[in-house]
Amino acid sequence: RHKFWETQPVGQFKDLGDSSLPEGPIEPPTPLSEVKQEPYNLPNLYEWITCDMETTEMCTEVYNLLSNNYVEDDDNMFRFNYSKEFLHWALRPPGHYKSWHIGVRVKSSKKLVAFITGVPARLRVRDSIVQMAEINFLCVHKKLRSKRLAPVMIKEVTRRVHLENIWQAAYTAGVVLPTPISTCQYWHRSLNPKKLIDVGFSRLGARMTMSRTIKLYKLPESTVTPGFRKMELHDVPAVTRLLRNYLLQFLVAPDLDENDVEHWLLPKEDVVDSFLVESPETHEITDFCSFYTLPSSILGHPSHSILKAAYSYYNVSTKTPLLQLMNDALIMAKHKDYDVFNALDVMQNDSFLKELKFGPGDGKLHYYLYNYRIKHVLRPSELGLVLL
Ligand code: MYA
Ligand code: JJ1
Structure with missing residues (x-):
């Protein structure tokens, strides 16, 4: 069934x-001396490259590959469109390795065709802190699919991770592989219901009109929590403690x-937004939210080409109710x-999704660990991890 994954140190279905x-x-x-020193073989027309994500040229090439070939929904109506600025941020956290940003080019034309x-990242699994790699942005050009290029890409990134003496990884995918540590559900909260319906992202509910739908999803003009404000650089120590x-x-x-909190959570325009609640009396930082x-x-729509989506990231409530x-x-x-x-539906998100008028989507997200076994499948509420 899974000719590649059956050979890998991951939880197997037969062992569930x-x-x-x-x-x-x-x-x-x-021993590091036993890690293969040369890259895996690619079909002869292709060559490995290490991508320098500091340069806008490289970010643009990767952006172009992903914007045309990355993840789509089940009905091929929408495709993720990570921005160049997002990719620049996501791939350069503290301690990142350039060698882990791997591309495949056509030798003759130099065209980027896989990534x-x-x-x-340090992940805690129960009581153990484990040094890991978070693997993301696996992409093979549409014209090169089903040629078993993905297993070579995965083996090559594994080799380069091993060369840094790291032996575990975490990743998510929309497809079922051997074997998820947890399976999560996507939920969606309409902010612009008219456009969402126009582009086929959502539908008018039964016995609903457009104006009734717009009213249903209306939100106040401004936030209600006293002391709610954007996170700033000087908040990093307090947010780190809270989180x-x-x-x-x-x-x-x-x-x-x-350092991680500064990188991953300090607001970056059109990339990451973070807010906190500073108690007006004590100036304590009591709550935090981010997306x-x-x-x-939007594929093949006559008038709309982009759906602007915010994704819930890390949220912490100690004083303000999470719902508010x-x-x-x-x-x-x-x-x-x-x-x-x-x-x-990770962390405590279940506690607000229905009340805040989120509805379940048609997509699921499976979480995986490489070379680390977990005894039982986790409930989404036992997961405290969001990958980009
Ligand atoms: S998830 C996002 C993945 N990207 C997309 O969905 C974008 C659109 N799709 C594509 O670009 C291609 O369809 C991809 C597969 C590249 C996905 N994760 O080359 P093939 C297995 C893992 O003939 P293609 C993300 O980025 C498949 O089961 N394996 O197929 C996290 C089969 O193996 P087996 C996958 O369609 C990535 C084999 O590949 C995935 O041309 C985490 C077929 O290869 C998938 N999403 O290309 C990667 N999809 O026969 C693992 C298919 O055994 C990291 N396959 O069933 C592991 C940790 C590594 C580091 C370890 C360090 C210690
Ligand atoms: O966005 C997703 N689904 C949408 C659009 C569906 C279009 C038809 N297939 C959806 N919309 C319904 C919203 C509605 C709003 C009002 C309330 C009720 C709900 O369901 C889905 C997630 O649900 N997204 C995808 O399928 C994209 C791929 C997800 C897998 C991601 C793999 C990640 C890669 C790892 O790095």
Whole structure:
């Protein structure tokens, strides 16, 4: 069934019920001297490149590959359209390795036809802190699909991760592979229902008119929580403390330090937005919410070409009820002209999705670990991790 994945150190379907298998690494690290020194072989017409994501030329080439060939919904109506600025941010966190940004070119024309990336991350799995790679942006040009190029890309990124003495990875996918540690549901909150319906992202509900629908999704002009404001650089220590403490309750979560928080959560225009609640009395930072910007191309629509989507990222409530905090996040997203606010049912998101008028989407997201076994499938609420 899975000719490639059956050969890899990942949880296998046949082992799903077997509680005699221990939690933790599936195979031990090999001595670095035994890691293959040369890249894997590609079909002869192609060559490996290491992408320098510092340069706008490279960011543009990657952007062009992804915007034409990356993830689509089940009905091929929308395609993720990560911006160049987003890619520049997502691929250069503290301690990133240029060698983990891997492209494949056609030798003759130099055209970029495939891509895969890793970035380093510390993840906590129960009580263990594990150094990992987060793998993302695996893409093969539409004209080169089903030629078994993806397994070569995955083996090559694995080799380059091993060369840095890292032996585990985390990744998400819309497809089922051996074997998910958890399966999450996408939920969507309409902010611009007229456009969403026009482009086929959503439909008029039964016994609903357009004006009744617009009224249903109306939001206040401004946020309601006293002390709600944009996160600033000087907030990094307080946000780090708040978030670290909050993430302890989940079985799998990132282990973030101040440098990580500055990179991943400090607002960056049209890339990541973060807000917090500063108590007007004590000036304590008590609550936090964030979302990232991931537009989708609308395929083949006569008048609309881009759907502007916000994706819920990390949220922490200690004083402001999470429902009210997320309603303020929706108000900010509407104010910034997003068409839809998306969220997974991870962390405590279940507690606000229905009340804030999110509806379940037709997409699921499966979470995976490479070379790390988890004894039981996790509930989405046990996951404290959001990948981009
Ligand atoms: S998820 C986003 C993936 N990208 C897209 O969906 C974009 C549109 N699709 C494409 O570009 C292609 O269809 C891709 C497959 C490139 C996905 N993750 O070359 P093939 C297996 C893992 O003939 P193609 C993301 O970026 C498939 O089951 N494996 O197929 C996270 C089959 O294996 P098997 C996948 O369609 C990526 C084999 O590939 C995926 O031309 C995490 C077929 O290869 C998938 N999304 O190309 C990667 N889709 O026979 C793993 C298909 O066994 C990282 N396949 O079933 C693992 C950790 C590595 C680091 C470890 C460090 C220690
Ligand atoms: O966006 C998604 N689905 C939308 C559009 C569906 C269009 C037809 N297929 C959707 N819309 C309904 C919204 C509605 C709003 C009012 C309330 C009720 C709901 O369901 C889906 C997620 O649901 N997205 C995708 O399918 C994109 C791919 C998801 C897998 C991602 C893989 C990630 C890669 C890892 O890095």
